[in-house]
Amino acid sequence: MTASRTTPVTERCDHCGDPIDTTTWHPAVIERDGDRRLFTFCERECQERWRRR
Template identity: 45%
Template sequence: MQQTDATTAESQQQAANACAVCGDPVATTEWHPATTETTPDGDVVIVSFCGQTCRDHWVEAD
């Protein structure tokens, strides 16, 4: 049996439906800027933004 690099449904995370900077709603049916962070436990977390301005603020604050 050959191994594949598939991801299981349990390990997939949905994008947040609120902006990480201002809290405004993020329509997950449309494209919006996003990034990922790794927690101290090694989990990958999707960080969503309502627009490029909020993403830029988030990057500058880091």
């Protein structure tokens, strides 16, 4: 038997903190500098604002 690893679903936008409907597609970014981290966003505009930070 092997153990499986799961990643918790992020339910808030990493830029503005608004809730994310996890049943539909939303933009995401994996940052690879240092530790890998998945950033999720409620809409493409928040993703663009986050990139310009």
